[in-house]
Amino acid sequence: MSLVRDHVIQPLNDWNIRGQGWLLLQQNALYGLSATRILVGVAMLGLLLTNFTSRHILWGTGSFWAEPYREVNAFGELVDVFGVESPALFTLMYMALMGLAVAVIIGWRTRATTLLLAIGMAALVERASPMGDQGDNIARIGLLLMVLMNTSAHWSLDADDVDAASSAPPPGSWARSRTCGTPCRCSPGGGPVSSTMCR
Amino acid sequence: MTRPETSGQADSPLAQTRRALRHLPGGARALTWPLVALVLIHTLIIGLWVAPSTPARDAVGQDRVREYIQPWFQQNWSIFAPNPRRVAVTFEVRAIVEDPDSGNKVHTDWVDLIDNEDGIVAGNPFPARTAKISRRTADRLHSAISDMNTEQRDWLKASYTDTPVDQLRERLADVDGGAGTSDINRYMTADAAATRIATGAAENIWGEDGEVLHVQYRTSTRPAPSWDDEERTVDDTTRTEREYGWRAATDLTEEEIASFAPYLDQGGDWR
Structure with missing residues (x-):
């Protein structure tokens, strides 16, 4: 019996403790995740900037040609979020999305802005889904997973706030x-x- | 009874970890491994989705996997391996325009919107996605048609100017053999988009000459020559033409037409 305890149960228990310690007592890959946050944010901002002058044709009032694709889109009603009639309001919403990308890059309210950016980008690019690519998919998946991670430990306003608060x-x-x-x-x-x- | 790691080896890393863990809420510790299991199951399902068809996926059921993946986790094995284009396409449009004074109906010439899109891409490291509007629509048409038989392809050439184009869906479905419902639906979606693109272009190009009554699009493919073939370019390979019938022009508002106009100027001097 003690043979089983020493060579099976005890090592298993030790691994259990080590695993729990790694998962619960420390945060891992904080520099990598912060770099990821900035890079993904820059990619999203870049996408929005390169398409800025074409925004009405692709996703706004000039995107009537994409309506048949929207009707069969798996995202359903999400693609109607940017489907506003006023071009000015559409531009305002587009710029708000760019603001969210900037907020993620500089790490401001990171968790919330990351989630909103993931939803906002899906709502926008899926308005013309055949124009999208696997880059849209990996960015969306990445942003969603980043909501569950601490991506603001470094080079972010959130980290600066914590530093300031922790002085007292x-x-x-x-x-x-x-x-x-x-x-x-x-x-x-x-x-x-x-x-x-x-x- | 005293356990060994808390007595003799109080300072061993394992003992320290064990002690630190005791300070955590019990719920957090209890959830650790179930959450890890959840992550592994998620990863496994993604693996089933992106991998080629396997008995494992068949056992779970393709539909059940799709239900989980679509739409938020949608991905493809090519996510890290983009496929360079091997086929050049054309997407040409023309219209029948009625002169408001004489009532004459004029057939316009064909214009190839891919020339415009090539102009958007050329020399531009950051082209807008407008460079893909007609190209991807042509791709979708070709992919939807690829399994259609001769009888179905003949139906595509029929014109639907007064009768609703939706009847084409029934005609195609009534044909024995050939492409199935899913391909037919994909064709009808691409056809609707192509008709709208053609209308948007026609209104901006010929709208001043009169009322755009009907529009028509046609497409073609030509394969890129292999790397070994240094003599020929894509322009030297044979085109496979695809023809479709006339369609009623889409009803568009002035604003829609105007906001589509910049697309036709983005490619520079292509017309």
């Missing part, structure tokens, strides 16, 4: 540790859970 941290504040954007070390046994737990 309210002791044991959950809010502070929740928005912790910098790679904080969790020293075991070092203080109450709320101030050491990273997210």
